Amino acid sequence: MAKTTENLPEQRDYFAEVYEIVRLVPVGRVTTYGAIARYLSLRAGARMVGWAMSASHGQLDVPAQRVVNSSGILSGKNFFGHPMRMQELLEAEGVAIQDDRVVDFKTRLWDPSTELAV
DNA sequence: AGAGTGACTGGCT
DNA sequence: GAGCCAGCCACTC
Numbered sequence: 001m002a003k004t005t006e007n008l009p010e011q012r013d014y015f016a017e018v019y020e021i022v023r024l025v026p027v028g029r030v031t032t033y034g035a036i037a038r039y040l041s042l043r044a045g046a047r048m049v050g051w052a053m054s055a056s057h058g059q060l061d062v063p064a065q066r067v068v069n070s071s072g073i074l075s076g077k078n079f080f081g082h083p084m085r086m087q088e089l090l091e092a093e094g095v096a097i098q099d100d101r102v103v104d105f106k107t108r109l110w111d112p113s114t115e116l117a118v
Numbered sequence: 119a120g121a122g123t124g125a126c127t128g129g130c131t
Numbered sequence: 132g133a134g135c136c137a138g139c140c141a142c143t144c
Contacts, residue, residue: 033126045139050125069126071132076125 014042018052021112025066028094029110030102032070039112054079065089072105 021036033046033053042048049067053076056062065086069075077086077100087097096103 034128037126043139044141046126047124048126048140051141053125064125067125070128074125079125 014040014044014048015052015055018049019056019060019062022053022056022062022064022067024112024116025063025110029108030066030068030072030090030095030105031110031112032068034070035109035111035113036067039116050076063089066093066095066110068102068105072102072109074100074102 017040018036021039022031025031033049036042036049037044037046053062053064053067056064057079064076065074065080067076074086074090074097077083080086080089087100090097090102095108102108
């Protein structure tokens with residue numbers, strides 16, 4: 001991985017922006033990489049959102065567990081130290097998980113473009 | 119400079 | 132829903 005995450009000179013403000021959005025996700029709700037990418041107008045794409053999250057890895061209070069892919073699958077569970085960690089964190093917040101997937105995902109989805117839209 | 123890789127997505131089958 | 136494919140950008144070797 002990029003050890004550049006140590007110094008993080010100025011990857012680009014989008015790192016901070018991504019974290020900010022993730023922190024805005026209400027407890028019990030989840031959002032997707034694509035939704036964040038769209039909201040921030042990141043040409044970089046959803047992939048970079050995930051990359052940004054990897055950099056957050058244990059960062060401040062970034063609830064990365066609330067970010068899943070467009071299918072509601074916990075695609076980043078393997079980055080939480082233990083594959084079950086992400087699920088446990090979500091369940092602790094009231095989000096039911098079944099087979100690595102958020103139950104009733106579409107209803108729990110929190111899209112910044114929609115929720116924060118003006 | 120080119121090829122490989124990835125916490126993604128949308129479209130089709 | 133599950134699988135395959137092509138597009139996407141940043142980064143590493």
